[in-house]
Amino acid sequence: MMRFLHNLAKPFTSTTQPQINFPKHLKPTRINLSLKSYLKSNPIKTILLFSDLLRKKISAVDSYSLLYVVKACAKKSLATEGKQAHALVIKLGYKPIIFIQTSLMDMYAATTNVSAVHKLFDEIPNKNVVCWTSLISAYVQNQKSYRALEIFRQMQSDNNVEPDQIAFTVALSACADLGALDKGVSIHDLISRKPEFSEDLSLMNALLNMYVKCGDIRKAMLVFDNIRIKDVRTWTSMIVGHALHGQAEEALRLFSALEEENNSRSRKGRGTEDQLLIPNEVMFIGVLMACSHAGMVEEGKRYFRSMIEVYGIKPTLSHFGCMVDLLCRRGLLKEAYSFILAMPIQPNAVIWRTLLGASGVHGNKELAAAARSKLYELNASLVGDDVALSNIYAAKGMWEEKIMLRNEMTQRRTPGCSSVEVGKLHS
DNA sequence: GACTTCTCGT
Numbered sequence A: 001m002m003r004f005l006h007n008l009a010k011p012f013t014s015t016t017q018p019q020i021n022f023p024k025h026l027k028p029t030r031i032n033l034s035l036k037s038y039l040k041s042n043p044i045k046t047i048l049l050f051s052d053l054l055r056k057k058i059s060a061v062d063s064y065s066l067l068y069v070v071k072a073c074a075k076k077s078l079a080t081e082g083k084q085a086h087a088l089v090i091k092l093g094y095k096p097i098i099f100i101q102t103s104l105m106d107m108y109a110a111t112t113n114v115s116a117v118h119k120l121f122d123e124i125p126n127k128n129v130v131c132w133t134s135l136i137s138a139y140v141q142n143q144k145s146y147r148a149l150e151i152f153r154q155m156q157s158d159n160n161v162e163p164d165q166i167a168f169t170v171a172l173s174a175c176a177d178l179g180a181l182d183k184g185v186s187i188h189d190l191i192s193r194k195p196e197f198s199e200d201l202s203l204m205n206a207l208l209n210m211y212v213k214c215g216d217i218r219k220a221m222l223v224f225d226n227i228r229i230k231d232v233r234t235w236t237s238m239i240v241g242h243a244l245h246g247q248a249e250e251a252l253r254l255f256s257a258l259e260e261e262n263n264s265r266s267r268k269g270r271g272t273e274d275q276l277l278i279p280n281e282v283m284f285i286g287v288l289m290a291c292s293h294a295g296m297v298e299e300g301k302r303y304f305r306s307m308i309e310v311y312g313i314k315p316t317l318s319h320f321g322c323m324v325d326l327l328c329r330r331g332l333l334k335e336a337y338s339f340i341l342a343m344p345i346q347p348n349a350v351i352w353r354t355l356l357g358a359s360g361v362h363g364n365k366e367l368a369a370a371a372r373s374k375l376y377e378l379n380a381s382l383v384g385d386d387v388a389l390s391n392i393y394a395a396k397g398m399w400e401e402k403i404m405l406r407n408e409m410t411q412r413r414t415p416g417c418s419s420v421e422v423g424k425l426h427s
Numbered sequence B: 001g002a003c004t005t006c007t008c009g010t
Helices: A030-041 A043-056 A063-075 A079-091 A098-110 A114-123 A129-141 A145-157 A165-178 A181-192 A195-199 A201-213 A217-226 A232-244 A248-267 A281-294 A297-309 A317-329 A333-342 A349-361 A365-377 A383-397 A401-411 A419-426
Strands: none
Touching: A030 A043, A030 A063, A043 A063, A063 A079, A063 A098, A079 A098, A098 A114, A098 A129, A114 A129, A129 A145, A129 A165, A145 A165, A165 A181, A165 A201, A181 A195, A181 A201, A195 A201, A201 A217, A201 A232, A217 A232, A232 A248, A232 A281, A248 A281, A281 A297, A281 A317, A297 A317, A317 A333, A317 A349, A333 A349, A333 A365, A349 A365
16 A cells, blocks of 8 residues: 655644634535545555655645545554554644544544544544544444443443434444443333434334344344334344244344345336345345254255345355355265365365364264364464364263263254353353 | 444353
C-alpha cells in the first residue's frame, strides 16, 4: 500500500476546541464525490486517489476528503494509513469536527487499537450518544464485551446520555457475545417502553440474536414472530437459533418456508430483488449447521449443492468447514478426508482440527496422524493437538471404552440444551 | 457519524 504521507509537522495538541459540524457552505467538491463513491465499491481506490491528490494538489484536500480516506482505512483495516490520515487531520486542524472524530474512532476500532479509540473519545469535549456508541462498539468488536457493557451503563448513569436505537443494538450484541441473558432482558425492558423502537429492524434483529445466543429459544421465537417485516438476517438468526438448540427440523422447516414464500412471490410477479428474501451465504451456514447437529448427511449434501447450483453462492471456507463437521460427526472420516483434499481452496487449521478431533473420538489413528501433519504444515499446531493425538494412542492401546465414552460425551456440544452459556463460561 | 445474521477440537 502506498504511503501518502512522508514528513508531517508535529501535531499540535489542543483538546479544548469546541466541536463543530461540517461548514454548511462548504459543499463537497467533485473529487470528494469520487472519493465517496469509491468508498462503497473499492475503498483502496479512495486511498490511492487521495494520495494522488495529496501529491499533486494539496489545496484540494479538505475535511471531506479526509473523512472519506479515514473511512476507507477503517473499511480495509489499514492501521498505518489510518494513523497517517489521523496525523493529517491534526495537522490541518480538523480535529474539532466531530464526524471526523467518530470516523477515526471507527478506524482504530477496525485496526484493533482500542486504546487509541478510548484516547480519542476522552479528548472529545462534548460527547454525544454517537461518540459513546462508537466507543462501546469498539469494545464489542474487539471481544471486550464486558467492558462494553460497563461503559454502556456509565454512559447512562454518570453522564445522563440516553441510549438511542443504535446504542441499544450495540449493547444487545455485547449481551449476545457474553451470553448475558439477564442484562439482555433488562435492555429488552427498556426498549419496550419506546414503541417506536420496535419498528427498528436492526434493533429487533439484535434482540432476536441476543435471545438466540443466550439460549432462550422461546423468547427468540416470540421476538421473531413479532417482527412484521423481516429481512434475511432475521430469518438467519432464527434458523441458527434452532440449529444451535438441536431443533434441526424447525430450522429446516423455516428455511423451506422462506423458499416457498419467495417462490409464491415470484409467481405473483412480485419477484423483484427487494421483495424477495434470497438466502445468502450466512443463512446456508445455519442450514448446514442444522443438518450437522441432526446428523442429516444426505440433506446437508443436498443443501450444499443447492446453495451452489440454485443460488449461485460460491462456498467459502466456512461452508466447507460445515460439511467437514457434518461428515465427521457421523464418523464418515474417510469421506471427510477426501472431501478436504478435493476442496478448491486451501483448508485452514480449523478444518484439520475438526478432522483431528473426530479421529480422536472415533479412534482413527491414521487420519489423526494425517490431520496432525497437515496442521504442522500450516504452522498452526497447538499444544492441544499433541494432547489429542496422545489421547488417541492411549485410548487405542490400553484404556477402555470408558475413556472413549467420556471423550464422546465431553468433546461434543450436546444439541438440545443451551450450548451457549456452557461454552461461554468455560472458554 | 455510531448498529444486527457466520458452524467446527482441546
